[in-house]
Each structure stands twice: as structure tokens, then as C-alpha cells.
Amino acid sequence: MAPSSSEVAERYSEALFDLALENGELDAVERDLLSLEKALANSEDLRRLIKSPVFDNDTKQAGLVAVLERAAASRTVLNFARLLSANGRASALPGIIAAFNRRLAKHRGRVAAEAISAKPLTDEQERDLRSRLEAAVGKTVELSTQVDPSLLGGLIVKVGSRMIDSSLRTKLNRLQQTLKEA
Structure with missing residues (x-):
């Protein structure tokens, strides 16, 4: 059986x-991968190049190396890209x-966390959320934030494989489901 894409990524x-x-190159490799991640996010052509079976391995290598x-x-x-x-x-x-x-x-000793809110969080709200998350997980939290107006209010916080959804949208959906069942 062929390994899954997540197994390949982990290996x-x-x-x-x-x-x-x-x-002793962790910082340099981190910087380079961040740069490559941004390039992939910003370039549909680069994403197509690495994903498409139309391009052979040599073409993919030339594009990545460039x-x-x-x-x-x-x-x-x-x-690593050549390999x-x-x-x-x-x-x-x-x-x-x-x-x-x-x-x-x-x-x-860090953990990544993502907070999705209906409106942008203030600096004070971000600091408060980060400190509460750090107290809960016992590690330094690297917090990224996103805005999703469809939440209506509240937050969705993802830390590792855990998700806490206290958004107004979810609460209203639960209420609607409860009323349908009644």
C-alpha cells in the first residue's frame, strides 16, 4: 500500500x-520555507507546476530551484527541493x-493557535487571548488571526488538534436544531 500524503509529508x-x-540551520531553513510558502500562496502558476502530472520531475525541479x-x-x-x-x-x-x-x-516549546473572529481583534484582545491560551497549554503560543464576518460574533480558536467554537453562528445553529427537534 502506498503511503498517504500526510505520511510522506511527515517523513x-x-x-x-x-x-x-x-x-545548525533551523533558522535559515525556517526562513527559506516561509519564503517558499508565500511564493506558493501568491502564485497560481507555481502551485499548478508542483501539483500537475503534466509537468515532469525535471521541469518541477527547475521551477522550484529558480x-x-x-x-x-x-x-x-x-x-531538498531537488530531492x-x-x-x-x-x-x-x-x-x-x-x-x-x-x-x-x-x-x-511553542504551539500554533488560530483565532477566527467576526471583527478584527484589538491588540489588547489578542494579548489577552494569547496569555489565556498560554496558561491553558503551558507553552508559548504563536497566534494568528483571521476575520470571518459570517461568524456574526464570538470566536473560533484552534490550538493543535483542538477547536473551541464559541461563535454566535454556531450557537444560533444549535438553537435552530434544538427548536426543530422540539
């Missing part, structure tokens, strides 16, 4: 993390980056 991210740790060289990426990340492409795993890159970031956060 490659572990190999890259171990190599970066051994060579992007990384333009960003002055480290030799470690350049070689991924040669092994036909370029399409796993977004998952590998996410898995690497989780590994790095764990190594540094």
Missing part, C-alpha cells in the same frame, strides 16, 4: 528537520512545510 519534514538541526535561488535560499533547502522533485514528491511540498513548522514549534 520528508522529519528528514529536513533532522538535517537542519544537525547542521524560485528558491531568487529568494537566496540555503543550500540545504535547494538540495523532492527527483523523487516525484514536489506536490507534497505544502504538507511538508506545514509538518516542518509543527516540528519546529514543538522543538522550541
Whole structure:
């Protein structure tokens, strides 16, 4: 049975993390992967290149290496991109980056959290939420925020595999379901 895409991402991210740790390049690799992640987010062509079976591994490698060289990426990340492409795993890159970031956060005693709110949080609200989350999980929290007006009010907070949904939309949906059952 072929390994799942998440298993592939975990294996490659572990190999890259171990190599970066051994060579003292964690910060450089983190920076390079962040740059590549942004390039993938901003370029439909780059996403299509790594995902499409129409392009052969050499073409994928040339495209990835060109992007990384333009960003002055480290030799470690350049070689990693070459290896991924040669092994036909370029399409796993977004998952590998996410898995690497989780590994790095764990190594540094941090946890990523995401807060989704109906309106932008004030700086004070962000600080308060971050400190409450840090007290709850016992680690430094790297908080990212998003705005989703469809929530109507309240928050959805995701920390690791846990999600706390205290949005007004969810509460109204539950009330509607309860009324239908009555």
C-alpha cells in the first residue's frame, strides 16, 4: 500500500528537520520555507507546476530551484527541493512545510493557535487571548488571526488538534436544531 500524503509529508519534514538541526540551520531553513510558502500562496502558476502530472520531475525541479535561488535560499533547502522533485514528491511540498513548522514549534516549546473572529481583534484582545491560551497549554503560543464576518460574533480558536467554537453562528445553529427537534 502506498503511503498517504500526510505520511510522506511527515517523513520528508522529519528528514529536513533532522538535517537542519544537525547542521545548525533551523533558522535559515525556517526562513527559506516561509519564503517558499508565500511564493506558493501568491502564485497560481507555481502551485499548478508542483501539483500537475503534466509537468515532469525535471521541469518541477527547475521551477522550484529558480524560485528558491531568487529568494537566496540555503543550500540545504535547494538540495531538498531537488530531492523532492527527483523523487516525484514536489506536490507534497505544502504538507511538508506545514509538518516542518509543527516540528519546529514543538522543538522550541511553542504551539500554533488560530483565532477566527467576526471583527478584527484589538491588540489588547489578542494579548489577552494569547496569555489565556498560554496558561491553558503551558507553552508559548504563536497566534494568528483571521476575520470571518459570517461568524456574526464570538470566536473560533484552534490550538493543535483542538477547536473551541464559541461563535454566535454556531450557537444560533444549535438553537435552530434544538427548536426543530422540539
